[in-house]
Each structure stands twice: as C-alpha cells, then as structure tokens.
Amino acid sequence: MVLAQLNYRLCDYAANTAKIIRVIDENRNADLIVFSELAVSGYHPQDLVEEPDFLVRQQQALDRIIAATRSSAQGACPYVAIGAVTRNTGVGKRLHDSLVLVRNGEVVLTYHKQLLPTYDIFDEHRHFEPGDDRAAVADINGHRVGFLVCEDGWNADERDYRANPLRTLALHGVDLIVSINASPSNVGKQRLRHDLFTRVARAYQVPIVYVNQVGANDQIVFDGASFAVDPAVGVVYELPLFSEAAAEVRYDAHGFSANGARLRTPVARYLTDPEFYYQQIKIGLHDYVRKVGFRGVVVGSSGGIDSALTIALAADTLGAANVKAVTMPSIYSSAGSVNDSKALCRNLGVELYLHEIGELFASYKAGFLRSFGAEPSKLTRENVQARIRGTILMEYSNHFGHLVLSTGNKSEMSVGYATLYGDMNGGLNLIGDLYKTEVYALAQYYNALHGRDIIPAAVIEKEPSAELSEGQRDTDSLPPYAVLDQILKLHIEGARLRADERSDAEARLAGLEAGDRQDLIARVANMVAHTEFKRRQAAPIIRCRARAFGNGRQMPLAAAY
C-alpha cells in the first residue's frame, strides 16, 4: 500500500485534487493508496465547513478523485482511502468527519469518525456528529483491512471516551488497521504517537499503518512522519518529517516490507528539541506566507536575540532576498542595537534599513506636553517608542507588500512584557511558543547547524533589555529567565507538560526557598492573568508545544484571577 502524506491548502480544491490525483496516477499498481483525514479540503477549514457551498465544492473535488480511480487501460485499479467531510442525514450535527474508501470509480464504504477531539486546538464537536460503532472493514488483496480516523485510535486507556474504536476494530478480527490522521506536531509528539501505537499494536496483536498530513495551516503545523507499526517490533517504517512524500510499504502474513526488504527493526530517530523547533517553525512560516499569498517578510531588528533568531529563521525559510530588516534606534538604544543588527544581516545577506525614531519620539512627547502640561510617564514613553517602531514596520510592510513578523517569545508573551500595537504588531509570530531559554538554545543550534556564528555571539551573550529606558534590563521587572521559564512551564502547560520537562522544572524551582518560591509563583501567575487582553489581540503564533497561546488556551478577560 502507498502512504501519501501531502500538504493541503484549506479549501483549495484545484491544488489539493491535482496533488491527490497525481499520487493515484503514479501508483496504479498499488493495492491501496491512503491519504490523510479531511484530505480533500485540508484539515481543518473551521466554520468554512458550514458555508452553504462548502459541501458542494468539496463533493465536486471528491468526484474528480473518485473518477481518477477508474480502471486504467492496464486494468490496474487500487483502493483509495481518503478523508472528507460528509453530510449527516440523521439527527445531530449536519456533518461527519469521514473516511471514504473508493475503487474503480465507486465508493466501497464510508466510515464516520467516532471520537471527536474537543480540547486544546481541537473543536470537532462544533461541526461534526460522531459516527456509530460499525466497524469499517474491507477485503483488500486477501487481507481484512480495518479503517479508523485519527482520534479513534487515541483512547487506549478508555478514560477519555466511552468507546474505543481501535479495540473494537481489532477484536473484529482484522489483519491490519489503517488510520488516517491530521495530527498536529509539537515537541515530543512524534515519540508520543510511536509509544501509543506500539503499545496498542502489541496489546491487540495487530499491525497499524498511520498516515498523517504535512504542512502548516495558520498556527498549526503537521509534521507528516506517517508510519507503520509491527506489533512484534514497534515502528518499522516512517516517512520523512516535514515534507511531502508518497511511498509504498507492503504487508503480508510475515509483516511489513519495503523495496523488497523485510522491515524488522525500529526505525525512528527523534529530533532534539532545537532540531524540532527549527523544522517546525520553518514549515510554519513557509506555508503561512505561501498559502496567504505573500512573498517576503519585514522584521524589526533590535539587536536582541528574539529578533535576530526570527530574522535568521526567516532568511533560511524564504531566502535572504525576501527578508527586510529594520533597525530603529532611539536615544535609549545601545550601540549594539545597530551594530549587532548590521553584523547579523551582513552574515545572512539580509537587507537592513536604518530608521531613526528620535524625531518622532520628540514630536509625540511635545504633543503630550501640549495636552497635559507635563512629560509623559516612563511607561507612556516606553510604549510610545514601541508603537512608533510598530507603525514604521507597517510602512515597510505597505511598501514591500510583505508580512510583518512579530518577535515576542513565550516568556514575554506570558507575562505581558510586550507592547500592544507596538512590538506586538505583525501577521505571524515565529517564536511565540518558545520560552526565552529555548530561544537561546535554538539560536545556538542555528549557529551550529550553519557552522558559524551567523547570529553574532554578542547578540547571544548580551543581557536581555527592551532598551526603552535608560539602563533598562528585563530582570528589573522580571525574575531571571532560568527561573521564570520553569514557573511558566508548570503554570501554563500544566498537565500537558512533557514529563522530563516537568521534573526538570520542579527540580530547578526546588532550589529556591519555599516562601520565595510561593511568592514568585503567585506573582508570575498574576502577571499572566492580567495580560490576557494583550494575547487576545496578538498575531497568530506558530504552535510548537503542547499548549500554545491561541485557540489552545481560551481564557476570559473579565474574571477574578
């Protein structure tokens, strides 16, 4: 069978259908070709599925795909399993999230996803009615193949849902389970999938093939990494991470084989955290820019590590020629602000614009003085500088027709150490799901990957400062990031924090005196709570971790925290 992990643009039926049909045409001799969940539209069109023409247009695309499965002149005629939205004619939500199995121009079976994830970034109960528990099984090439959709396989502990469709299917006596998925990636997710499906394959002694989509839609990234699990061995085959692929794996009574060789050993290589972030962010940026229709980006370059890393990642993704950097010094800026920006952009080949803000800052202050007969407060002066820069960046965005990238990291975004309508301006944020300590690690990885200090050592080594007031340092108002980040991980990600990170965070905080620790945790929690209004208006953040700001964390504004 062929595992096809493709990169879909939401509701771009012409492009999606062409890709799907090309894979079908190229694999006419396969017995089965498997595409991912909601492949026809891409996952997930959100409320677009309720628009009056959605089902009509999706069905036209599906009909073209079904027609493409008709027997060719040579008579070869594979089964095709593909995910699509279908209409529910019964009671409940008017749609299903379905798997359609097709052969020779006919629909062989339609199966409706039973378990609808409605947590974190998932909201499937909003649109879909769960399917009933009829097993979807087809006899393909002498094997009884059972089909599932994504979450259907994730209730191994039988705690989250009453049904366990994977177990039901396995007990139904199938030879092989094929699962189609739209499984977003975050740090640690690849291993989580492997561990879970190895466990259930072993428990029910059934081989499993798992096909995912790849690419990014808004803040959500899919890593592909489709795989096959042999119940006796584990993951014996895996498609690449972060790129489109369609590859054939054979299955018979002796297990999986590929390219004529038996697959008998575990294959997965797990990325380090920085390796993962680098790939995840690159595809996130690449796809957002391409799918929305931009060519390039504009980034403010402060000389600090957040903007430096953002510019470097953008240059790797889009090419240096499609990145414009702007350094906007004020009287409070250090010499490094401009010089380090110059060194960075020289190393990358990125064009850097120097745009002084002193005159504008003076003009805002004069206007304030005229209105109030007094100088603006320190906070006002800091905010105004950030907003002047944000406005200038938008001028560059207008001029080049490029997207502005905002550069706040997760530590800053958590505690509100960012100016709304200022440095928060932008259409996308690359590093907003990385804590400051992870930003450093990724910058170091970046330089190691390129074999030289593209991000200048001075940028990595300087003490963090917004440079909005004389002698300002982040630690004037925040705990050291080494401490802050541990508190934030435990507070924001809670039960979704990776076990190794949890124990690490707890161990690091254990070093603080108990009273100080409680005070600090309370103070940080308070900062997080009272800056929710800023995050509500923030640019989409590329999701890298199990709990990112955005849809995955929905908090009220007017509440007692």
Added chain:
Amino acid sequence: MVLAQLNYRLCDYAANTAKIIRVIDENRNADLIVFSELAVSGYHPQDLVEEPDFLVRQQQALDRIIAATRSSAQGACPYVAIGAVTRNTGVGKRLHDSLVLVRNGEVVLTYHKQLLPTYDIFDEHRHFEPGDDRAAVADINGHRVGFLVCEDGWNADERDYRANPLRTLALHGVDLIVSINASPSNVGKQRLRHDLFTRVARAYQVPIVYVNQVGANDQIVFDGASFAVDPAVGVVYELPLFSEAAAEVRYDAHGFSANGARLRTPVARYLTDPEFYYQQIKIGLHDYVRKVGFRGVVVGSSGGIDSALTIALAADTLGAANVKAVTMPSIYSSAGSVNDSKALCRNLGVELYLHEIGELFASYKAGFLRSFGAEPSKLTRENVQARIRGTILMEYSNHFGHLVLSTGNKSEMSVGYATLYGDMNGGLNLIGDLYKTEVYALAQYYNALHGRDIIPAAVIEKEPSAELSEGQRDTDSLPPYAVLDQILKLHIEGARLRADERSDAEARLAGLEAGDRQDLIARVANMVAHTEFKRRQAAPIIRCRARAFGNGRQMPLAAAY
C-alpha cells in the same frame, strides 16, 4: 418559588457567594429558590475550569452556600437549585455542568446537563461530559418538580441531539419544570425563547419556569428576563431585562400567581431593535469596565457617527466625567471633524481634547522619504494617520488609566475598512456588531430617548468618510451601506439571520440587476474573506446579534476563499 437572576463576575467567589446567600437569607420562607446555570462561578469561566484549583475554590464557595440553607431559628428552610461545575468520576471529560438541589445544609440531588451546546459562542463539549438521562425530580411543597439545565430544553424538534431531556422529563409526569440557564441575549432572542417554551409547555401540558443570569462577561451579554410559562396562556410572568432581580412566583394546581394575583395573561413586551441594542451595549460596557477594573474610557472622536454614538453610549453608561474624547485632526479632516466633536461633547458634558497630528504625519513622511527616496503611497499615508491616532489614544489611556474603545461598526469590520494598530486600537468595541444602517437607527433612537439632538444632526447627516485622503468618501471603495448591509447580513449571518431581516434583505437586493447583484455579492464576500486577519487581532466586540465576530465565527486565515 423565587427566581433569582444575578450578575456574576467569573470566579469571583467572594462576591458571587455573598449575592447568592443574601437572596437565600431574604427568602427563607420560600419553598424553592432558583439560581442560574453555573451561578457559583458565573457562566462561563472557559479554560479556567481546568486550572488545578478551580474545583477546590468553587466547592468552598458552594459549601458556604449549602451551609446557608440550614434551617433558621424559625424553622423555615427552602430548597435551593443552583448551577455549578462538578467532577465526573466516570469516563470522559472530567467535569459536568450540573444543577445541585440543596436543602437544610444537604445536597438533595445533583443533575448533569445532557445537551452541551457546541456551536456559535458555545464550546461546552470542550470541558464537560454530558449527563445520562436520569430524570431529576423532587417533591417540593406537594408538587413533583423536574429540573433541567439550559440546552436540555432546546431540542424541541429533536433534530440537533438524539436526546430530548425536556420531553423525557415531561413524560415522567412532573407538575412543573424548572430550567436553570445561562442564555446570552441577542436581538430577537427574548421572543425566540418565549416562542419555544410556550410551544413545548403547550405540547407537554407542563408549566415551565426559566431562570437566566444577567450581565456581561467579555463579549457576551445575558439579559436576565427570567420567566414563567403557563401551558394554557404562554409567558405569564417575566423578570426585568438587563437588571438583577429576585422575585417570588407561586405555583399551584391552578397555575401561577404573584403578589396574591393569578397570572392569566401574556406579559412580555418586546424591545424594538434600537431599544435592545441600547440596553445590551450599556450593560456590556458597564460590566466589562467594572469587572476588569477600569473606571473610565477614552475614545477618538472623528466627527463621524460611529465615534459619536460610542461616546454617547459611554457617557450614558459611565457618566460623562468618566469619558475622555480626543479629536485628532489632520490636513484631510473636514471642519466638521472638530466642530461636530465639540458640539457632541458639549451636549454630553464630556471633556474633549484637541490633539493635532500634522507634525507627526510630516515626520513619518520625512522618515519614509529618507528610507525610500519617495513619498509613501496613498494607502501608506492613510494607514499612518490612523496609526498616529491610535498611538495617541493609547497615550491618553496610559495617562488616565482608562480603557480605549474602538469604534468600527460591523459593516466596516466585515470588509476590513479599518486600520489594524490604528483606529482598531482598543480594549472593547461597543458597536462592532451593528451594521452601519443600525448605527444610524441607534443614533436616532438615542436622540429620541433624550428628547434632543445630543448627537448633532450634522453628524447623522454627513456623508460617511474616513477623511484620510482629500475628498475621500466611503462609497469610493464600498457599495452604499443600504446595499452593503443587506449583502453582509445574508453572507455573514446566513441561517442565523432573523426571518424578518432575511426577507427584508432579499427584497432590497432584488431591486438590483441580477448580474450586478452577483458581482457585488462576490466582491463583498471576497473583501470579507481577505480581511479575516484584521478581525483576528481586533478588540472584543459586544455581541448583539446571532452571529458576531469573535468566538462565534471561527475562520482560518491561510485558505483559498
């Protein structure tokens, strides 16, 4: 029994509990006191319900309420029905949305909501496990009283859910159904509730008491308007709209009575659309400001109708002394921009600040010229003016510690006729769910209500213009609002559009030539689609209609539209 519609601040247990216990103490001789859905925490704390301390703190509050139901010295001891989050000890989501019936310090029964709305602004499947279909019935004062929670009563057509808990309860042979609710208001909703519950009360020949909460949480407003339905008559009793109330209604074999009089006639008065919007927006603003902790607001005054109406509504809500208006003329501003702002603020007693932006505009242009050797484009010049004003408003916000209100109406917000980080700046938008034609109607209602032209006739009569370029008119780039608004209503609200509005919109558009109409509809749909990124970063909008921008309409950014 006593119907208690109170205004809760989310998770403010001290305040919420005090209110609830006061009503209990004041009504010790009642047989039953009914509070609304999730009354202990307020509806809906969103992801706060998953925070580790949520259930602990809510339970402490509930325990205080339960203790307050203990028999007093006089021996009087009412039942109390109240909504709270409870723990699910079985499979599935770890929480329930429950009704707890309490008497004399003991929990008599706990019922879990069966139908969990997950559409529009509702997302209950995210946190709650549905309850099973056991009927919650108690014998109170000789009557068999059955209990339901909100959505449980809304499946009269048996199309949206497989269960119909209201029918099940009615067939169980109860004398009276008590429903606790957190039912947001939007235009037409009051009548919708009355029609539905009159229909089901008649169908099952059962009287129904419906208790709602009142007040606003973020963008959602609850109108209170709790009511009682006699199956033979309809709505015979209603608590006030938009204010807290606790009032006693008696029920016996002959029906409802209050203050010793039999209730035998329908009572509801339905607000006109402008009356409704006026009340809805006032409580929305009042509660947001109070619950977040502001005292006043800052509004940019352009001399146009949107800002004028916003300032007028804010003055009525918060008092003129707590509203600061700022007029920020540029070389493109008409004389009316300043003069009409002055007239408006004089009429209201609102302090108006004059803050020229000419020097700043020149300074931005000079900086642009230095970078690019050319004048900024028309679009850039327009955007910069809006962003200068947005930055100045934030200075006033800093200075006064007041919330900035943004002033885009729904027509503008739909087609993206607004500048991100400019006139979209603000923490709350009062009129963002009113189409431009509704803004005019509300302004006229406002003046009629006050018996004089507080909003100057010149403001209402002038042709709409953003005044960002020489001689600019909204109709240069937009269809006339009378046409645009009809297209938008059909396009954005779709099936949720009120029937009378739908037929009106269709009739108005029928006047256009068919080809022109299709072109215009396609052009408007395209504008809506391609400005989704702006709305994603917009301030919360007070929800007034059945489908508002915000959680109620979730659209992807990177998609083919």
